[in-house]
Structures are given as C-alpha cells and as structure tokens.
Amino acid sequence: MLLDVRDLDFGHGKRAVGRALSLSVDAGQVLCLLGPNGSGKTTLFRTILGLLPALAGDILIDGDIAQGWSRRRFARTVAFVPQSHGSFFAFAVEDVVLMGRTSRFGTFASPSARDRDLARHCLDLVGYAHLAERAFPELSGGEQQMVLIARALAQEPRLLIMDEPTANLDFGNRVRLLGEIRRLADRGLGVVLSTHDPDHALQIADQVVLLHRGQAIVAGSPGAVVTAASLRRGYGVEVAILDAGEGRRVCVSTIRPGDRDGAA
Amino acid sequence: MTTSLEQAVEGTQPRRHRDLIGRLLPWILLAAAVGLSFRFGKYPVSLADLWALGSDRLNGRQGGMDPVAAQVIWNIRLPRVLASVLVGAALSGAGAAFQGLFRNPLVSPDILGVSAGAGAGAVFAILLGLPVYAIEGAAFAGGLAAVAAAWAISTCLRRRDPALVLVLAGICLDKLLLAVTSLMKLYADPYSQLPTITYWLMGGLNGTGWADVLAAMPPVLMGLLVLVLLRWQMNVISLGEEEARSLGVDTGRLRGLMVLAATLMTAASVALAGPVGWVGLVVPHIARMLVGPDFRRLLPTSLLLGAGFVTVMDCLARVAGIIELPLGLYTAVVGAPFFLWLLASARRGW
Numbered sequence: 001m002l003l004d005v006r007d008l009d010f011g012h013g014k015r016a017v018g019r020a021l022s023l024s025v026d027a028g029q030v031l032c033l034l035g036p037n038g039s040g041k042t043t044l045f046r047t048i049l050g051l052l053p054a055l056a057g058d059i060l061i062d063g064d065i066a067q068g069w070s071r072r073r074f075a076r077t078v079a080f081v082p083q084s085h086g087s088f089f090a091f092a093v094e095d096v097v098l099m100g101r102t103s104r105f106g107t108f109a110s111p112s113a114r115d116r117d118l119a120r121h122c123l124d125l126v127g128y129a130h131l132a133e134r135a136f137p138e139l140s141g142g143e144q145q146m147v148l149i150a151r152a153l154a155q156e157p158r159l160l161i162m163d164e165p166t167a168n169l170d171f172g173n174r175v176r177l178l179g180e181i182r183r184l185a186d187r188g189l190g191v192v193l194s195t196h197d198p199d200h201a202l203q204i205a206d207q208v209v210l211l212h213r214g215q216a217i218v219a220g221s222p223g224a225v226v227t228a229a230s231l232r233r234g235y236g237v238e239v240a241i242l243d244a245g246e247g248r249r250v251c252v253s254t255i256r257p258g259d260r261d262g263a264a
Numbered sequence: 265m266t267t268s269l270e271q272a273v274e275g276t277q278p279r280r281h282r283d284l285i286g287r288l289l290p291w292i293l294l295a296a297a298v299g300l301s302f303r304f305g306k307y308p309v310s311l312a313d314l315w316a317l318g319s320d321r322l323n324g325r326q327g328g329m330d331p332v333a334a335q336v337i338w339n340i341r342l343p344r345v346l347a348s349v350l351v352g353a354a355l356s357g358a359g360a361a362f363q364g365l366f367r368n369p370l371v372s373p374d375i376l377g378v379s380a381g382a383g384a385g386a387v388f389a390i391l392l393g394l395p396v397y398a399i400e401g402a403a404f405a406g407g408l409a410a411v412a413a414a415w416a417i418s419t420c421l422r423r424r425d426p427a428l429v430l431v432l433a434g435i436c437l438d439k440l441l442l443a444v445t446s447l448m449k450l451y452a453d454p455y456s457q458l459p460t461i462t463y464w465l466m467g468g469l470n471g472t473g474w475a476d477v478l479a480a481m482p483p484v485l486m487g488l489l490v491l492v493l494l495r496w497q498m499n500v501i502s503l504g505e506e507e508a509r510s511l512g513v514d515t516g517r518l519r520g521l522m523v524l525a526a527t528l529m530t531a532a533s534v535a536l537a538g539p540v541g542w543v544g545l546v547v548p549h550i551a552r553m554l555v556g557p558d559f560r561r562l563l564p565t566s567l568l569l570g571a572g573f574v575t576v577m578d579c580l581a582r583v584a585g586i587i588e589l590p591l592g593l594y595t596a597v598v599g600a601p602f603f604l605w606l607l608a609s610a611r612r613g614w
Contacts, residue, residue, distance in 0.1 A: 046506070049509075049510055050509075051506050051509060051510065070514065071509050071512050071513060071514050071515075072512040072513075072514070074512065075510065075511055075512025076512065079510075080510040082506075082507060082510075088367045088368075088502065088504075089364070089367075089502055089552075089557035090556065090557055091499070091556070091557055091558065092556065092558075095499065095558055099499060099500050099503070099511055100511065102496070102497070102500050102511045102512050102513060103511065103512025107493075107494070107497060107518075108493040108494065109496065110495065110496045110560060111496065151511075155511070155512075
C-alpha cells in the first residue's frame with residue numbers, strides 16, 4: 001500500500017479536528033475527499049504531509065512509518081499542490097517549476113541543466129510551456145494552479161496530494177485537469193485530492209471519503225459514497241443522482257428552474 | 265504549438281538584452297565608485313598612481329612618489345575604500361537574505377536587533393573607557409548576542425509561522441536595547457564620552473585602518489560563503505514555511521544557518537563602521553528590479569551595488585562639507601528619498 005493512514009487523530013495544538021481516521025491509497029488509485037467547509041480536509045492534508053504533528057495514529061508510506069522521515073525523503077515520494085499560493089516575489093514561472101526539483105539535489109547545490117529540462121517538460125505536460133518566462137504572480141489563479149501542478153510533477157513523486165485543485169479553474173480547465181489526473185493515476189501515480197464537487201468524485205475517483213466534522217462518515221467506491229442519502233448527511237441538502245448513460249452518473253440539486261417541471 | 269514556440273523565442277530576446285545589462289552594470293558601477301573614491305579627497309590619487317604604488321609596495325621598492333603621500337594613500341585611503349566596499353557588500357548581502365527569508369521587502373539586516381545590540385555593546389565599552397579595538401569587539405559581540413537572544417525567545421514561543429515570531433522577537437529586543445543605550449548615555453561623561461558615543465552611533469569610517477578591515481573581513485567572508493552555498497535554498501524558503509517544507513527543505517535548520525550568516529556579516533559591518541542605515545534596505549530592492557528575485561543572481565548584484573553605493577557615500581562624506589559628517593547621515597539623506605521615489609514608481613510585485 002502506497003499511503004496508509006491508520007487511526008489518525010489530527011488537529012491544531014491539542015484541539016482535535018478529527019479522530020480515528022483511516023484511509024489508504026494504492027499506486028494508480030485516485031482517492032477523492034469530499035466534505036463541507038470546515039470539515040477538516042485541509043488539516044488532514046497538512047497532517048499527512050507532516051506539516052502538523054499527528055495527535056495519534058500512524059501515517060505509513062510503503063508500509064514504513066513516515067512521521068520520522070526527513071523532509072527531503074518525504075518530498076521525493078509525496079508532492080503537494082497547495083490551494084492558494086500567494087507568492088510574494090516575482091519569480092519566473094520556469095523557476096517556480098524548477099523549485100520542485102529541490103529535493104533531488106544537495107542542500108548546497110543548484111539545479112542542473114537536466115533539472116531545467118525536466119521542469120520545462122513538466123510545464124509542457126500541463127500545457128503551459130509558453131508561460132515559462134512570465135512572472136508567476138502576474139498569472140491568473142487558474143494558470144498559477146496549473147503551474148503548481150507542474151511543480152509537483154517535477155518532484156517525480158509517487159503520491160500526489162492536491163487541495164481543491166479545481167477551485168480556481170474555469171470549466172474547460174476543470175475538465176482537462178480531471179482528465180489529466182486520471183491519466184497520471186493510470187500511469188501509476190497515487191492521487192489524493194479534495195473537492196467540493198461530488199461530480200468530480202463520480203468522474204475520476206476509485207475511492208471516495210466523505211468527511212464531516214473530522215470523521216469519515218462514509219467511505220468506499222464512488223457508487224457507494226456519492227448517494228443522495230450520504231450527501232444529505234454530509235452537506236444537509238437534498239440532491240439526486242442521475243444516470244447520464246454509458247456508465248456515467250451526475251449529481252444534481254433538486255432546485256427547479258421556475259415552475260417548469262422535468263428539470264429534476 | 266508553433267505560436268507558443270514563437271512567443272517563447274520572441275519573449276527571450278529582450279530578456280537576454282536586459283540580462284547583459286543586469287550582469288555588467290553592477291561591476292561597472294562598483295569600479296567607477298572605487299575609482300572616484302581614490303580620485304577625490306585631500307590627496308587625489310589616479311588609478312595609475314595606485315597601480316605604481318601597489319607594484320612598488322609589492323616589490324619592496326621606494327617609488328618615485330612623495331613618501332608622505334604614499335603613506336597617506338597606503339595607510340589611510342586604501343583601507344578606507346576597502347572598508348566601504350566591505351560594509352556595503354555585507355549590509356546589502358545580509359539585507360537581500362533577510363528580505364527573502366522573512367518574505368518582506370521592508371526588512372533590513374538589523375531587523376533582529378544586530379545594530380541595537382552592537383550599539384549597546386559599543387556604548388558600554390566607551391563608558392568603561394576601553395580602547396578602540398575593544399569597542400569594536402564589544403560591538404561585534406553585542407550584535408551577535410542580541411540576535412541569539414531574539415532567536416532563543418522565538419524558539420520558546422512556538423507558533424505556526426516561526427519566521428514571523430522571530431521578526432517580532434527581534435523588533436522587541438531592538439527597541440529594548442535602544443532604551444538601554446539611551447540609559448547608558450545618561451550616565452556618560454557629557455564632555456569626554458558623550459560626543460564619542462554620539463559619533464559612533466551615527467556610523468562612519470573615519471579613522472579606519474588596516475587592522476579594522478582585516479578584523480572585519482573573516483566574519484563577512486564566512487557569512488557570504490554560507491549565503492552563496494545556500495543560494496537555491498533561499499529561493500525555496502522565500503515561498504514560505506509550509507511550501508518550502510513540502511518541497512523537501514528542512515526550514516528550521518536552514519533558517520538558523522541563514523540568520524547566523526547574515527548576522528555575522530551585519531555585526532562585522534556594524535563593528536567596523538557603526539550602524540550605517542538604509543543600505544541593507546534599499547540596495548536589495550534596486551538589485552531585485554534589475555535582475556529579479558532569483559537569489560542566485562540577486563545576491564551578487566546586491567553585493568556589488570551595495571559596495572558601490574557605500575563607497576560613493578563615504579567619498580561624499582570625506583569630500584563634501586568643511587568638516588567630515590558621518591557616513592550614516594549620507595546614506596540616510598540619499599537612501600530615504602530614493603526609497604520613496606522607488607515606491608512611487610515601482611511596478612507591481614517585487
């Protein structure tokens with residue numbers, strides 16, 4: 001098992017946000033984390049990444065307890081795509097991606113020509129090679145998000161953790177990114193991502209965990225988790241899951257436009 | 265695909281051009297500043313004179329130059345110019361490091377209390393009536409002790425953003441030490457000690473000799489070496505604590521090394537010249553405008569520009585006016601308006 005989280009208590013300081021959470025992801029799998037605002041998704045990610053100490057429980061990578069790993073060793077296996085960036089200095093996009101290579105060379109070294117080629121390749125992979133020379137803060141939110149994904153790929157990780165990667169993207173980029181995530185997983189990468197849209201889970205996830213007040217209230221295959229009943233429990237709203245044909249299912253709200261019928 | 269490729273090629277052309285200017289300009293400015301600084305003064309020295317004197321000295325010959333003039337140039341002017349180069353480079357390099365480390369372009373190298381600590385140390389030594397080398401030693405030790413105290417306080421206060429806590433602890437300590445220095449000034453003899461104290465606290469290179477320069481050189485070079493070695497890590501840590509850690513950087517250890525390096529450089533500079541303000545704040549800004557925030561290029565550019573700036577300001581301090589005014593006065597009078605002008609005309613982002 002690539003990532004194995006066992007009975008994890010997580011939170012800030014002594015205040016637990018979530019208790020006894022377990023989940024596991026294998027290589028080639030996409031795990032989608034659903035949950036309302038404040039349900040503890042980001043805190044859980046920060047704990048798995050070792051940025052917050054776990055209050056109890058273990059985080060295993062390849063069966064090895066990862067809490068004692070050096071930052072370098074961890075970054076070679078696990079890459080993180082943060083939600084918002086807020087970069088202060090106007091680094092060139094290419095240099096931002098190049099920073100993904102940091103764990104691959106010594107503390108006193110600088111990136112080599114090979115690192116630069118790899119960074120360019122990763123930028124090309126997300127379709128933004130033409131932005132290489134631009135200043136990162138001048139990009140739109142969606143472009144920044146894609147560049148940060150390129151940076152994560154430049155780490156050559158085996159597990160990718162993404163905190164709401166689709167939040168800043170327009171509709172087209174959302175679809176493109178979801179497709180790209182699925183492709184990366186099919187090539188053997190393990191992916192954990194959080195999202196606000198149950199449809200994303202239905203489209204690309206192998207596993208879904210619905211988080212509510214730090215508890216995994218439902219976990220399992222998308223078909224078992226993304227149901228009207230569990231979404232009502234998690235979010236407190238009425239929705240319907242419809243069959244869109246060819247094995248695709250979509251989640252729609254029960255709001256009807258005007259008084260016309262047939263919308264739901 | 266072709267359009268994006270064309271765009272990329274098109275985009276690199278002006279950047280290359282700017283690159284060359286950015287690389288050469290700081291060297292040219294520093295060379296001009298050093299030449300200027302020798303040229304002007306009570307004994308004007310041309311570069312040819314300096315060359316002749318240097319080769320005479322090296323070969324142990326008695327050159328054709330007036331021996332008094334030769335003495336003045338060798339024992340007064342040369343160490344003073346070297347000192348101004350050293351002070352400017354140290355303050356600007358340390359300023360660039362601190363601004364990246366604390367992700368704030370308004371941070372100066374004495375933000376953690378180096379100058380205040382050095383001032384308190386120097387004033388205490390003056391009160392005790394100690395000789396000059398002891399005053400410089402006390403300033404150096406005081407500066408290091410102040411930053412060590414700020415570091416110790418910040419590690420006791422565990423919070424989410426350790427860099428921010430360190431800055432806040434440093435600012436508190438800085439104010440406290442300034443108060444202690446004021447208190448000591450009250451106890452100083454107003455006729456013999458107070459003028460010395462006042463003059464020291466304004467910063468200047470008056471009376472700097474070879475011994476002072478040679479004493480300041482090792483800590484400055486050591487700090488510089490560490491910053492050069494950590495040039496790439498500095499870029500990553502300037503993204504912020506959590507992001508740097510998720511990219512594989514051991515931020516705690518690295519921050520300690522960087523603070524130690526920058527503090528060594530600043531403390532040596534303050535011991536040599538007193539607290540010379542504005543250099544460490546303004547020069548890294550100008551460097552960033554020229555070459556961007558990548559520390560691999562920002563550091564050398566800051567060093568060269570800073571050395572040139574302080575050399576010119578010190579030359580001004582020697583030449584302008586009937587009596588010599590403190591160097592710190594000139595860097596402030598020139599630095600502050602220049603900084604305001606920068607703020608008014610700056611493009612978005614640093």
